[in-house]
Amino acid sequence: AAEWGYTKRNGPFTWAKNYPTAAGIRQSPVDIDTALATSDSSLESKPLRWKYVPQNTRTIVNSGHGWRVDVDSEGSELVGGPLEGTYKLQQFHCHWGSSSDKGSEHTVDGQSYAAELHLVHWNSSKYADCGEAADYPDGLTVLGVLLKVGAKNPELQKVIDLIPSISHRGEKTEVKEAIDPAKMLPKTLSYWTYLGSLTVPPCNESVTWILFKEPVEVSEEQLAAFRSLRCYKRGEECPCDEVDGLLISNYRPTLPLGTRELRECGS
Numbered sequence: 001a002a003e004w005g006y007t008k009r010n011g012p013f014t015w016a017k018n019y020p021t022a023a024g025i026r027q028s029p030v031d032i033d034t035a036l037a038t039s040d041s042s043l044e045s046k047p048l049r050w051k052y053v054p055q056n057t058r059t060i061v062n063s064g065h066g067w068r069v070d071v072d073s074e075g076s077e078l079v080g081g082p083l084e085g086t087y088k089l090q091q092f093h094c095h096w097g098s099s100s101d102k103g104s105e106h107t108v109d110g111q112s113y114a115a116e117l118h119l120v121h122w123n124s125s126k127y128a129d130c131g132e133a134a135d136y137p138d139g140l141t142v143l144g145v146l147l148k149v150g151a152k153n154p155e156l157q158k159v160i161d162l163i164p165s166i167s168h169r170g171e172k173t174e175v176k177e178a179i180d181p182a183k184m185l186p187k188t189l190s191y192w193t194y195l196g197s198l199t200v201p202p203c204n205e206s207v208t209w210i211l212f213k214e215p216v217e218v219s220e221e222q223l224a225a226f227r228s229l230r231c232y233k234r235g236e237e238c239p240c241d242e243v244d245g246l247l248i249s250n251y252r253p254t255l256p257l258g259t260r261e262l263r264e265c266g267s
């Protein structure tokens with residue numbers, strides 16, 4: 001079957017054909033209608049806490065759908081806020097658009113940001129690994145960080161420096177200079193949280209989303225580097241009808257929140 005992607009032929013509006021969950025009622029991303037958000041004292045009473053081991057960022061890979069930094073989960077942990085138990089970091093990656101007026105997956109009161117960073121965690125209190133956790137409603141938690149155009153982001157620059165060596169699908173390389181995921185998070189830790197899904201096929205409805213309110217800055221040049229990734233393998237012809245197979249856009253448009261609760265913590 002033709003591999004899913006982000007073009008007219010294989011993009012988000014075609015995914016439900018091969019991945020029926022993509023048509024579910026607990027899908028992500030969503031538009032954050034800030035007027036709908038309810039503040040919840042139980043969230044305020046259990047501050048979100050994380051611990052990452054920068055030396056455990058192992059490899060960066062071109063998945064064909066973007067770049068992804070795979071992490072050795074050991075030593076990491078995310079607890080508190082809406083979470084029961086302990087979650088461990090599995091990987092982090094990003095979504096962007098063909099120009100900086102769009103590219104984030106979540107929108108806030110209808111406003112898109114230039115990109116969105118996702119730190120993917122799995123419930124190590126209940127499941128053996130990320131793959132198993134992805135099949136359960138409380139299996140995964142993704143920390144989302146909205147990226148807006150501004151100053152060059154020094155921590156993300158360590159990722160950008162590696163992009164030329166993973167220009168084509170399937171290419172991967174060691175991350176030699178440790179990347180600290182904690183340094184990519186905003187200063188203020190206010191967030192929105194709701195129950196959703198993976199934003200790529202198989203779109204498992206197993207994600208507790210935690211989206212920070214404060215955007216983090218990234219430069220236009222850094223966004224341009226993301227768009228230089230190719231969605232096809234070296235030596236193969238370009239399958240996608242994207243301008244010479246460049247991954248210029250890899251965000252899923254928003255889905256309805258429906259009857260789901262949207263909670264917030266912090267102003």
Ligand SMILES: NS(=O)(=O)c1ccc(S(=O)(=O)NCc2cccs2)s1
Pocket residue numbers: 090091118120130131132134142197198199200202204
């Ligand atoms: N945009 S997002 O944060 O929702 C992600 C996209 C892909 C993710 S994954 O690489 O963790 N695969 C998820 C898995 C599927 C099956 C076993 S695990 S998480």
Ligand SMILES: [Zn+2]
Pocket residue numbers: 093094095118199
């Ligand atoms: Zn993502």
